Amino acid sequence: MLKINNLHAWYGPSHILQDVNLEVKKGELVCLIGRNGAGKTTTVKSVAGLIPKVKGSVKFEGEEILGMPAHTRFARGLAYVPEERRIVPGLTVRENIRLGLLASPLRRRESEVIDEIAETFPRLKERLDQAAITMSGGEQQMLAIARAVASKPKFVLLDEPSEGIMPLLVDEMFEYFTALKKSGVTILLIEQNVELALRIADRAYILDQGQVVYQGTAQEMLADQAIQERYCAV
Numbered sequence: 692m693l694k695i696n697n698l699h700a701w702y703g704p705s706h707i708l709q710d711v712n713l714e715v716k717k718g719e720l721v722c723l724i725g726r727n728g729a730g731k732t733t734t735v736k737s738v739a740g741l742i743p744k745v746k747g748s749v750k751f752e753g754e755e756i757l758g759m760p761a762h763t764r765f766a767r768g769l770a771y772v773p774e775e776r777r778i779v780p781g782l783t784v785r786e787n788i789r790l791g792l793l794a795s796p797l798r799r800r801e802s803e804v805i806d807e808i809a810e811t812f813p814r815l816k817e818r819l820d821q822a823a824i825t826m827s828g829g830e831q832q833m834l835a836i837a838r839a840v841a842s843k844p845k846f847v848l849l850d851e852p853s854e855g856i857m858p859l860l861v862d863e864m865f866e867y868f869t870a871l872k873k874s875g876v877t878i879l880l881i882e883q884n885v886e887l888a889l890r891i892a893d894r895a896y897i898l899d900q901g902q903v904v905y906q907g908t909a910q911e912m913l914a915d916q917a918i919q920e921r922y923c924a925v
């Protein structure tokens with residue numbers, strides 16, 4: 692479904708991604724892991740269309756998307772939830788969801804989306820009219836995810852969703868990812884919490900200094916303590 696071939700990316704003169712090759716098949720949950728600065732965020736931002744200087748090929752459902760603007764990729768069903776969340780702190784949960792719907796290529800009724808979100812995320816249901824800024828980091832992250840999923844994407848890129856979030860919410864979030872995958876959504880997940888991520892993933896890639904240095908099934912990687920220690924320590 693997503694095929695990255697010979698991907699290179701630069702920030703100014705810095706050559707960050709150096710020939711990244713990665714594939715995510717339809718219905719899979721693939722985990723992208725690696726140390727800080729390895730190039731994980733740059734990889735998913737390149738897929739989302741947010742890195743100006745890139746070279747190579749990124750195919751989504753067989754179509755080359757590398758030259759497309761970010762909003763066109765989103766309209767094709769490719770959603771990106773950045774690490775920094777990008778919700779509007781002064782607006783309520785409901786208003787943030789409304790904004791997300793305005794940006795969405797689908798014309799969904801707000802009430803239908805709110806009902807769906809309330810059923811899936813009880814924490815957000817209780818806080819629909821609360822300003823987003825007054826919620827915990829984990830609840831804000833849930834809102835960012837709920838808002839992205841409301842546009843019914845086929846594929847979700849998740850950048851470190853569990854970063855800075857209390858363990859109870861992380862468990863809830865990971866249960867939700869498993870349910871999202873079961874509903875047919877394909878997922879590429881960047882995660883520092885390697886063990887937890889590998890427990891829900893089908894396969895994983897390790898990036899190091901802008902290159903894929905290891906790939907395998909989640910089970911293989913879970914069993915390989917040496918590789919985890921070598922590449923996954925922060």
Ligand code: ATP
Pocket residue numbers: 702705707725726727728729730731732733734
């Ligand atoms: P982290 O977990 O810390 O986010 P990462 O694996 O996602 O790490 P990237 O954020 O992709 O790594 O960063 C890869 C490299 O690119 C790092 O060396 C980083 O300093 C550099 N970099 C990232 N963003 C920029 C930018 N806007 N301008 C210049 N260099 C950048």
